[in-house]
Amino acid sequence: MEACMSYRNEYPRPQFVRNTWLNLNGEWQFAFDHGKSGIERELYKHGSFNEKIQVPFCPESKLSGIGYTDFMAAVWYKRSVRVPKGWLEQRTTLHFGAVDYHAHVWVNGKKAGEHKGGYTPFSFDITDLLDGEEATIVVYVEDDNRSGLQPRGKQSEGYYSAGCDYTRTTGIWQTVWMESVSSTYVTHAKFKTNPKDGSVAVELYLNQYDRDVTIDLEATFNGKIVAEETAIVAGQSVQSFLHLSEVHLWEPGQPNLYDVTITLKKEENVIDRVESYFGVRSVSIKNKVILINDKPIFQRLVLDQGFYPDGVYTAPTDEHLKKDIKISMDMGFNGARMHEKIFEPRYLYWADQLGYLVWGEHGNWGLDITGSKGLEQFLPEWMESIERDFNSPALIGWCPFNETWDRNGTRQNDQVLRITYEVTKRLDPTRPVIDTSGNFHVITDVFDIHDYEQNVEKFAAKFEEMSKGGNVYVTFEDRQQYENQPYFVSEYGGIWWNPDEKDGWGYGEKPQSEHEFIERYQGLTVTLLNNPSICAFCYTQLYDVEQEVNGLYTYQRKAKFDPSLIRKINSQKAAIEKDFAFAVNRSKE
Structure with a gap:
């Protein structure tokens, strides 16, 4: 031991x-x-x-x-x-x-x-x-x-x-x-950044109010002081602003981060000191596209389940968390859905440090939300999750629920999803919210669908009309309606491939060779990249988990294919990125 x-x-x-x-x-x-x-x-x-x-x-x-x-x-x-x-x-x-x-x-x-x-x-x-x-x-x-x-x-x-x-x-x-x-200390902090003017709105919270207390804020970039501010404490919460002398944006693959020191003083004596960091970046929606720092970046995401052969929910070491992000980036993905699990904070830390996009999601499966009791069980923990991860620049969206299927013939209580969406938006107006990934949408900033069709031609046919500006492909048309939101294929693929696993589980018919796998992967993925009406995809999945053998890596994180082959497919410029580049060039003429 x-x-x-x-x-x-x-x-x-x-x-x-x-x-x-x-x-x-x-x-x-x-x-x-x-x-x-x-x-x-x-x-x-x-x-x-x-x-x-x-x-x-x-x-x-x-x-x-x-x-x-x-x-x-x-x-x-x-x-x-x-x-x-x-x-x-x-x-x-x-x-x-x-x-x-x-x-x-x-x-x-x-x-x-x-x-x-x-x-x-x-x-x-x-x-x-x-x-x-x-x-x-x-x-x-x-x-x-x-x-x-x-x-x-x-x-x-x-x-x-x-x-x-x-x-x-x-x-x-x-x-x-x-x-x-100390008897009076800082409990948590929020940083809301504005890339356009280099300002950072800082919200600080104390465990109690204390007289004659001030808070010093110091932000540095690569060791250089770029902002300083002192706030006088007048209650249990403090509002302040930092004005950065240098603006370096946090973006996928370019993880510019500022360090910040929070020093609590009482009559000039230091009673608490906390080290933190933030990234300057924005997430917004315009013309059915999710923008990061006002740029349409196609989200090439992969499904990450957060399971480990020896530790189950817990990574054996901090390096294992970092490695899961690195092996994803090696294959040309720029982010992940943290799937059906609120991941541990150090995973988000490495996503921040490496410039890797992530969506925050609860592990909602198993919870009965056919009645209001589900909201009572779900919402307090979801609110704790939003507070915990608010400052992560890598986290670009919230998804409280995933695939809210009917339970024993009873439909979901739509008000549970609606109220959760509204609460999420009030706690964090800076990020888009997907009410329930895949189905059944009630109110959502992003319309996403799941589709595990393995036949490339049949898969492409579903999205053909929308690629030409026509009707949008909607799953479960009797239960949800597209309302001109950004369109995200948040689960697809799941191609079953592990020649050594005879009794495994995966989606559809298993390819007969590595070549057939790569051809199928390319056909499905390029269909989504080339569609100007689609702004993001999420492939299922990064690595095998126990009997589920549709990962690009084994459960032990060994690559099943040459990562450069997958990277070459994923790295193709997407239609929305081409359209943006064309528009920028036109504006310069």
Whole structure:
């Protein structure tokens, strides 16, 4: 087990960094609670758990040291930690990156709090629960992805993985850590950038109001100071502006980023300091095209499921997250749909650093949204996701739901989608929102469809009229209507190819050779690139996941084909990009 101690030691919240923190990953005590009786038995006070687990890996994973893949109604974790002496004069917060699904936390036998939602972070101020330097942390987690009352994403509802559903995740699956802060500190920040005038609207939030407090902001680019500002605190939130002396745009493949230091002072004494970053870029819609910094960039996206052979939901190392983006870019993709899962923050960090476009999506599958109860279960966590990832320049759109199929013959409650869309737009008016990817649209900024037709001629025929400015291809015409939005084929392909996998799963008829695969891939992809009415595609998928063998890479991230072959196809200039270049040249004449 000691060999696993080096896993996931990097700072877990890269857009909001303090240097006073303690990583709690590593070995914890662990126990199953199939009867969900542990709280009644007061295990949080005196429980001694015989199993050992490596956090942050879920007990279903090999890296956890458990590898138990049957259903778990509830599980327990326990660890004792010594709090650094210097922290005792400050406040101490306990952070969880993500715990699936309903977590209860105790410190030294006293309740710290609880959180519902399997994908978003939460924290508790545990200062008053500490016993000197000692902290015994106990976590109890309930998980039932068959209830219809919680989003499960691609976690299988059956005992076995099947089709496009895979191994489940229960309990802690992202970093656990502690942090020391002053009595008054910055809780989070928002950066809203304007590429046209180089201004950055900054919103800062404090845990409490304190008198005689100021905030210094300093932005640098490549180490050079390009903006400074001081704001006087008059409440729990602070509004300020930075005016950049140099404007360097963040764009796909050109990830220009500014570093920013936030310094909180009380009577000139520094009481909090946070390091962050932002990218200057805009996302807008005009003439049925999604623009990035006022330019139509065809989104050549790939579906990324965020699964790992040994870690399931959790990447074994930070380098694995970076590698998934790099291997995608090697094949000429400029972004991904983070599919049916709210990915961990460090994936977005690498997308920001590498200039890689991503769409934020919840893992909504499994949640019953045929009634209003679904909104109650879904919306709080979705709002937490928007707050967590708002500052990522790589994130260019939100997609709360994916393929909202009817459930047991009952249709989706359209108001659940409508309200979620409206809330998303109010929390973040800077990005487009797709209400539900594929079907069934209620109100959406972008009209997207899924189509896994494998015959190139039949596939092309569906989009032929719209390529000439005629009727637009709409799936499920009785349930959704195109209203002149940008058009996005957000799932296609899924070509089944893995000669070594006889019992795998994929879409349509398997090609008989690599040559046939490349021909099919080229035919499907070029059809979309050459259509002036289409502004984006997303190919299914980047890598195989368990039995689903339609990846361009194997589950171990080994390329099935020479990446340059796929890159050559993907890199062809799209029709919308040609039209833009022509219009720019005409304007210069």
